[in-house]
Amino acid sequence: MNKRLPLQIFSALVAGVSCSAMAMTINISLDNDPGKLDPVQSSMIAERMVYQSIFDKLLDLDENGKIVPMLAERWTVSDDQKTYTLFLRKGVKFQDGTPFNAKAVEFNLLRGQEKNSLRRNDLKYIKHISVVDDATLKIELSTPFAPFLSILTDRAGMISSPSAVKKFGDDYVNNPVGTGPFIYKGRLKGASLTLDKNPNYWQAGLPKADQVVYKIMNDVNVAFNNLRSGQVDITNRFPYKELGNPAPGGKYSVINKPSMGFLGFYFNTGKAPFDKKEVREAIDILINRDAIARVVYNGAVSVGHSPFSKAQFAHGVADTPPKVDLARAKTLLKAAGKEGGFSFRLTLPTTPDALQVGQMVQGMLRSAGINVSLDKAELAAQIEAGKAGSYDALMVGWSGRPDPDQNIYDFVVTNGSLNYSRYGNKDVDALLMQARIESDVAKRKAFYDQAMQILVQDVPYVYLNHDNVLFGISKAVTGFRFVPDGVIRTATLAK
Template sequence: MNQRVSRFLLSAMSSAVLAACSLPAWAVTLNISLDADPGKLDPTQSSMLNERIVYQSIFDKLVDLDGEGKIIPMLAERWTVSEDQKTYTLFLRKGVKFQDGTPFDAKAVEFNLLRGQEKTSLRRNELKYVSKITVVDDHTIKLDLSTPFAPFLSILTDRAGMMSSPAAVKKYGEDYVNHPVGTGPFVYEGRLKGATITLKKNPDYWRAGLPKVDEVVYKIMPDVNVAFNNLRSGQVDISNRFPYKEITNVPANASYTVLNKPSLGFRGFYMNTGKPPFDKKEVREAVDILIDRNAIAKVVYNNAVAAGHSPFSKAQFANGPSDVPPKVDLARAKALLKAAGKENGFSFKLTLPTTPDELQVGQMIQGMLRPAGITVTLEKTELATQIEAGKAGNFEGLFVGWSGRPDPDQNIYDFVTTNGSLNYSHFGAKEVDDLLHQARVEGDQAKRKSLYDQAMAILVKEVPYIYTVHDNVLFGIAKSVKGFQYVPDGVIRTATVSK
């Protein structure tokens, strides 16, 4: 074991011991490993999946998701939607308090939604259609939208719907990111940066009989193999990552199980349609039909992903025929390249994340494109650098995936509409724009599904983005853990978990 890993484990173990000292001997601690250290502990400032995992223990949301990805009540126990789909009336749960003892009510919801719309908030685009907020009474709030927006309730199942204590936000100001206060099952206790985040049981939680453990400790373990060894040894109860190569090696007497179920996300890469060679759709289509998704799923991910060809996994209602990967067709690819004036092939640079898995995917893509005369140069960069290159259009191929959201709109609209905030391919087609706009203002799910199918029929031919696979929710869970509930958003919910 190298010195860096040894120091990390010693640091993590020391903080866990210190935290445990403040609890009685009979107290139960749930240990969860995370593969990256969460940043700011404020939902309005969040941009990481691992932050969302920690938030679920601290903050309740207005609405939540169940195991099938359906929207269910949480702090809003019921709601109505007007016939024109522009007014949402939420009826809030009574008797709920924030962890600082202040009441949760309609004014608190108003405060949080207005805060989410501020220029400094990363939730402002999600809440931009909320044009008016009316506090009807202490437990009823009316939200008027400037336009019908079908994904609205779905957005409230995530950070835009998480409720912070107004009193705490006012008390701590900019330092609230280090003093989060919600209505959730666990209260923030403290953190050792890069090592642990510790939460204690909320004794006044509104859900009777919950939570079931006394403490939650998140242990930061970037190396998936270190996390796996801690799971096997009992130092970790749940790991948010699991080594792909170990999925098929679980012994019958193992002390852990593997959760391996569909998620909402996708992986793949953008092609810059604003510059040669990807300004020609024949070139993009040729690349698309040269990639063997099933081989990538098997070799790199040990089939813990689903080969895909769209932004919609099987966990979403918009999943359709476009998600079936095309058969590899070298002859047709060469014909397409000839039609585009690239019969002798071409070269391009594919920018990748720094992880070993993505590098292996890149190497496989290199090999798959080579028979058509396409030379791929791989360049590894940090995610922040990739995002900046995407925004500036300073790339040829850019491998950036998406963790996924419950509503299909959140997996496609900003990625492919003209001037969309995540449209790094710089692709634009009015017909696609029109179909996706109709889908986000249409309230009938079957009609929305049809609109997404029509949009994907166009995108399959235009190919601004190469979809490769859909991630699975892949957790390692100790057999001593009871009450764990899978939700396709890939976020660990701790309230119902016991040991």
């Protein structure tokens, strides 16, 4: 036995050298093609998936949804809740070799406040930024803002290289540079996006893989087949019909966890007939959410009627859907002058489950004389339609954030950056503002409850459910950790 031991050790070492010499690529399927690779211009979950590999954030979330350090090692908050001092990690460099420091953070926060930034409402209360030294930044707010630290765990806290932003200008959306574990190398639009290992990443021993390739597969069934065949290692969506079916040969596992998000559709309140809230409410009470959850989602959602899932402290009675009430719906339509019914277009994603939801909504509204035509569009096109107001009803969901403010404010406040409904109500605006500046959780919840009492009557958005996070993961993959924001972190992945 002793004579054979050196040979075994030698064989193991040779095998280890051979494995390390081979490039390790993690293949991840995305159900939508990421649009703009710039956090200040982003509103797609597929983009957030890619960003996690390219950009580090000032703060992050752990497996329990708790805020933890990232590029900011620690922070302090003043007694009046208006001054945040960030103590930054030293020795970090951007992927273009330029230094990460307090000036770079200042540049990013100011850029996020610009008029064309989708982060402007997240960062609007920043009144002044002081660069104390290379590793210390003081941020003064004009008012207390309870969600501020939570916001820094997402796109508003992602730090781009100032040099790259200045170099590429408007084309920075195609040339992202951060401090993250992987470096953007290129893409085939509609097909794939490739990232290579950052050899100078600040976290020792990371990333584990040499490359990450995101493969665009709009059809969840195609992605599933690629998972089974080994062509992809992780899918960011999993077929609902396959839940409960055993994996052939135990080749993959399924992550099926409640999300912080919601799914539903906007009404364009700037266009008839949706300028009348009676019409919007009539549609809301014609939809059988339990049937949709059972038939389409195989139970992998919780029915809802608000932007707040049970994972958030703002969850309340408003999240209980109304009972289907055809008689009342007809009464409301008559009051709006639409007793003879009407027709409208529902623009929805290209995924099979979204189409099935649309078809069920079609059938449910037909009983009241409402005819729905279904238009399929890629998510990027849907978002552009939402911004332009060139739609009747628009099925766009939200992946959810830890602080409830990030699930409601921009969606319903007057002129909010995600308020595609073009809805406005001064009472709602005031209540949501009070919830933003209040630090006491119980008081914040009371403000959200009051706002929802108005919103369930005005119905600018029809909430259908809170979907689960469903990932398919090859058993060959190691180092995966689930974080409640539903975004795949790649730095620790290996196989």
